[in-house]
Amino acid sequence: MTSGTVATFEESLERLEVGWTHTDAAGLAGTLRTVCDDPTVGTPLPWADVTLPDWVEDDPTADDVRAAATGVTAAGIGIADYGSVVLPSTDDGSEPVSLYPETHVPVLRRSDLVEGMPEAFSWLAENVSGEGGSAIVATGPSATADMGELVKGAHGPKAVHVVVLDDADETEDPR
Amino acid sequence: MSTSREAKAERIRHLLETEGDAVGQNTRGFNTGRYESVADLEDYEGLKDEARAIKEDAIDRLPELIDDLTEAVEANGGTVYLASDAADANRYVREVCESKDADRVVKSKSMTSEELEVNDELQSAGMDVVETDLGEWVLQLADEAPSHIVAPAIHKSREGIAELFRETFDPEDPPETAEELTMFARERLGELIADADVGMTGANFLTADTGTMALVTSEGNARKSALVPDTHVAVAGVEKVIPSVEDLQPFVELIGRSGTGQDITSYVSLLTPPVNSPTVDFGDDTPLADAGSDDREFHLVLVDNGRMTMREDDQLKETLYCIRCSACANSCGNFQSVGGHAFGGETYSGGIATGWEAGIEGEAVAAEFNDLCTGCSRCVDACPVKIDIPWINTVVRDRINRGESGEFDWLVEGLTPDAEPGGVDLQKRFFGNFATLAKLGSATAPLSNRLADLGPVRSLLDRTLGIDERRDLPEFQRETLVDWFRARGGSHVPRHEADREALLYPDTYTNHIDTSRGKAAVRTLEALGVHVTVPSVPASGRAPLSQGMVATAEERAHEVFSALAEPLDEGRDVVVVEPSALAMFHREYEQFLAPASFERLRDNSYEVLEYVFGLLSNGAEVDQLAGPSTDRTSAVADGGASTDRLAYHAHCQQRTLGLAEHTVAVLEAVGYDVRTSETECCGMAGSFGYKSEYYDLSMDVGEPLREQFGDEDGRDRRVVASGTSCLEQLDALLSRDATHPVELLVPDG
Ligand code: SF4
DSSP states (O other): OOHHHHHHHHHHHHHTTOEEEEEOGGGHHHHHHHHOOSSEEEOOOOSTTOOOOTTSBSSOBHHHHHHOSEEEEEOSEEETTTTEEEEEOOTTOHHHHHHSSSEEEEEEEGGGEESSHHHHHHHHHHHTGGGTOOEEEEOSSOEEOTTSSOEEOSSSOSEEEEEEESSOOSSSOOO | OOHHHHHHHHHHHHHHHHTHHHHHHHHHHHHHHHHHHHHTOTTHHHHHHHHHHHHHHHHHTHHHHHHHHHHHHHHHTOEEEEESSHHHHHHHHHHHHHHTTOSEEEEOOOHHHHHHTHHHHHHHTTOEEEEOSHHHHHHHHHTOOOSSSSSTTTTOOHHHHHHHHHHHHOOSSOOOSHHHHHHHHHHHHHHHHHTOSEEEEOOSEEETTTTEEEEEESSSHHHHHHHSSSEEEEEEEGGGEESOSTTHHHHHHHHHHHHTSOSSOSEEEEEOSSOOSOOOOTTOOSBHHHHOSTTOEEEEEEEOTTHHHHHHOTTTGGGGGOOOOOHHHHTOHHHHHHOTTTSBOSSOBSTTHHHHHHHHTOHHHHHTTGGGOOOOOTTTTTOTTOOOHHHHHHHHHHHHHHHSOOOOOTTTTTTOOOSOOTTSOHHHHHHHTHHHHHHHHHHHTTHHHHHHHSHHHHHHHHHHHOBOTTSOOOOOOSSOHHHHHHHTTSOSSOGGGOSEEEEEEOOHHHHHTOHHHHHHHHHHHHHTTEEEEOOOOOOOSHHHHHTTOHHHHHHHHHHHHHHHHHHHHTTOEEEESOHHHHHIIIIIHHHHSOHHHHHHHHHTEEEHHHHHHHHHHTTOOGGGSOOGGGOHHHHHHTTSOOSSEEEEEOOHHHHHTTOHHHHHHHHHHTTOEEEEOOOSOOSOTTTGGGBGGGHHHHHHHHHHHHHHHHSTTTTTSEEEESSHHHHHHHHHHHSSOEEOGGGGTOOOO
């Protein structure tokens, strides 16, 4: 991962009015505390030695998800050119957790950042669709212009805040 | 005006008043967004080529890909149903819903489901069907049809929606702002989705390799519709199948940019259903992780409904490459004014709607709105899969013409030596044969002009041919450009002294009506050392083509090429004043001429200012040309308009060919300050603006041009335009005389 890719990603996020914070495995809990509003739900992060703090409900029911203010899920990759995060749907419910709460906090390993769409689709073909899986390429919050002007939070989150893990183990499968 | 024309004009006037402003503001916003967004792409043209190639290949191998897709979906645990027509598809969807005892079906936006009218089928079977896209939901409440394929409620204002919610729900605290309206809708729809039994979506793309579907959305309602109910039904036209997941990449990069001007929409869902997300049961306290996804059921309904027949139709086949991005609607001047309620059929709207409606509903439906495509070609560069949309419109117009029962066309008989069978609409035949009329007009001028201006004649023309009385008719010149050139003794630059030789093509307008710009072109080229000839050459065929008279246009193409082949062989360049004629040589003749002939003419023909630009770039002296300071006489004619500041409107087809910049560069090189228009098309578009039923629309399309050139910076600029019809329209819009740019370059004497 070059620092140029990180800078491009940050520029894209800025354009989308999406916030971001860099941290590491040790600092994750503290970072999440500053960006999450309670109640917070999440799905377990798939990386060794990276865990969600206790105050995040990581085994939520459908009602928990609907009542939550923040949802924390892992991102498979980030796409620098677009400021997108790719969210693989997991069998423990990352899709509803990333969709229902008002704020979505995707956690992305810095090493999982790719430059553009061609790289992203090679990854998707290999790691998601090829395995019969599903994923969302999410770019900024949910939005609509159907009511006369642009409004954020049409059916999905009103805000997105990306947490970038600068040191997580690069060898683990993100899914 | 005839009663049917009057009725059409009335309907258009009504839409201009009620929906025109909202549609105009939104589509122009999308269109500007498109320009900005594609400019950020490193290799926009390359991506379009890639997208096009994938679609060509996919449609070519469609039966095979459908088999692969079916296999993949079934391997994942889903079901595929290939529906032959709408009734078949609807029956299948209803039976699936009935088998789940469904009370409520929630839907995310899908044009294919609009085409099927599946909502009616399900509602008749007693089910509650809820559209969850906010725009679609508004239309469902208002019982209205979409006016745009991507932004369906584009014609509705915020106030109108607030009023609708007030009337429908009588809420305690009525929502007013866009934010309040959105949250109100989100809340209601959230509840309706929570206990829905079946979720229905469309699919923007389906990949044959893995059975993955791509859904391109912004709101998140498609995600919810596919996630919350345990049964997911997707309906998609068969043309949505592409080979592989990797093939999605160019489309994902292009679709949002081309449509609403977003680099990418908020969500591109890549679902390989039945999805592995646990089922979402509100009120059940099993954690999601334990709920599992075993209850999920997935049905993919692939809809033929005419598409396989379109695939066999050489002309309509291209329509199947369409990814429904809406660029051809947003970039269209007429669409910007009236929207999809006029410029659309049963389901589809905008430029490509003619292809879809002709293929799916039949030519009669396409005939209702096909005339609204003026062939301006501004959608051609905008289309991410490079469909020649105007050509499809022309072909369908031709088929409609041929299908029509004959009228007694005594008035145009003798003026219409065309290759068309009886039955072509009288008005179309009249305009299509304009070259013959022009010849007669010149031969009998000035009598023909005086006669045509008489009140009774104008009202006869309006009644019988639908030529609007409010338009000035062109005035024919007794001495044509060809005659003038012969009388002056040919070129004043002898062949042996010339750097280059050019044949100035005498298009109908330049030869018979606006001869002064032809003379200016001759003198300008001569000033730059060119030996010029102006022989008599047949009309380009643009006039019949724009009326859908394809056989006549093709005849012209062969005649023109026969007349030009020898000069081309002699190494002469063909220089064209009228951009719509040049566009025939560069674009449409490809359909008519042998490939080598087409290329020879295309590669050696130039728009006149493009040619001047080329001469200057190759060493011709710019000070041989007139500039602002020597431009005294016209300043007086202009009533004192500034002599060094210009307002320039390039011709629509010239812009599509990428030839507007040359004019600006030349005018700047001789010292003018040039402001260019931002309007795609002036609204006149050849004969379109003359037609009584379209007069109001034509003037409305020109309105932004009037505003731009009438503002503080534009007001005292001299108006310059390249196209004949643009010049007419600008005269009408601005009450300032408009000039062809070449007339500003003629050196004194
Ligand atoms: S024809 Fe081209 S521009 Fe028009 S909607 Fe289809 S893909 Fe878009």
